Every structure is written in C-alpha cells, then in structure tokens.
Amino acid sequence: MNSIDLTPLYRNSVGFDRFANLVDSALNTESVTTAYPPYNIEVLDDNRYAITLAVAGFELSHLDIVVEKNILSVKGKKPETDEKREYLYHGIATRTFERKFHLADFVEVSRADLDKGLLTIELVKEVPEAMKPKMIEINQPAAEAIEHKVA
Known part of the structure; x- marks a missing residue:
C-alpha cells in the first residue's frame, strides 16, 4: 500500500483535514473499480x-x-x-x-x-461573499498626531 506523508503540508496550512482525508481515501480505495x-x-x-x-x-x-x-x-x-x-x-x-x-x-x-x-x-x-478575499485597509495615525511640536 502506498503512503504519502502530508506532514510538510500541515506546517504551513490550517484546515486541510478534508484534503488529507480525500488523499487517504483515494490511496485506500480498491485499485479495481467498476x-x-x-x-x-x-x-x-x-x-x-x-x-x-x-x-x-x-x-x-x-x-x-x-x-x-x-x-x-x-x-x-x-x-x-x-x-x-x-x-x-x-x-x-x-x-x-x-x-x-x-x-x-x-x-x-x-x-x-x-x-x-x-x-x-x-x-x-x-x-x-463572506468567504471571498477582501482588502483590509491599513490605518495610519492622523498627520497631526505625527507632527512633533518644537518648543
């Protein structure tokens, strides 16, 4: 029986359990299918x-x-x-x-x-819609807060 080690995938991925189950199922299925x-x-x-x-x-x-x-x-x-x-x-x-x-x-x-x-x-x-990529705006402090007042 063939075996694939998916450990490297899990180092940088989250939530791919279904993919791993699919690969495991494919490898364990009988090679003779109708x-x-x-x-x-x-x-x-x-x-x-x-x-x-x-x-x-x-x-x-x-x-x-x-x-x-x-x-x-x-x-x-x-x-x-x-x-x-x-x-x-x-x-x-x-x-x-x-x-x-x-x-x-x-x-x-x-x-x-x-x-x-x-x-x-x-x-x-x-x-x-909630699952589609969305741009996240990066906020900056207002220009007034950045200016340093010289006394």
Missing part, C-alpha cells in the same frame, strides 16, 4: 461543471441523485420484471449501480437532466 456507467466530467467555465453519465435503459424513476457531506451520489436501480428475454448477445448493461463524486467546498448541484440515455448533472461553485 467502469459502469461510463461518465464525463466537463469544465463549462470558471465556476461551472457538468458530469454526464451514460445510463441507457434507465428512466427517471430508476435514478436517484443525493448530495451529502460534499459527496454526490448517483444511483440507478431497475425494477425486477417477470419478463424473460432470450439474447443472442447482451451488451447493454442495465445493472444496478452507484457512482460517487467528491465535491469541493461550495460546489452545489444546480440541475440534472435526462436526455437520450445521458444523465447530465450541472454543478456550480458559489463562494459565499
């Missing part, structure tokens, strides 16, 4: 992203999207049917799946659309 369903992650502009999953054969009622603690979870489950089919070749997978994506702070889901077998989830990063 590729189903395939997906794309796009950058639409500076603060907008889209995740598109190929979910052929799934209807809206078969899909769930949940965001909890900065983890976007997409689940698909087809209901059991009594219909028996005989396939010569069965290449379109419609099995149950769960795909998780770690979201950065302040990234929120803005919408989700299902069109032609593609589930597109749009994300937007909206940093609250």
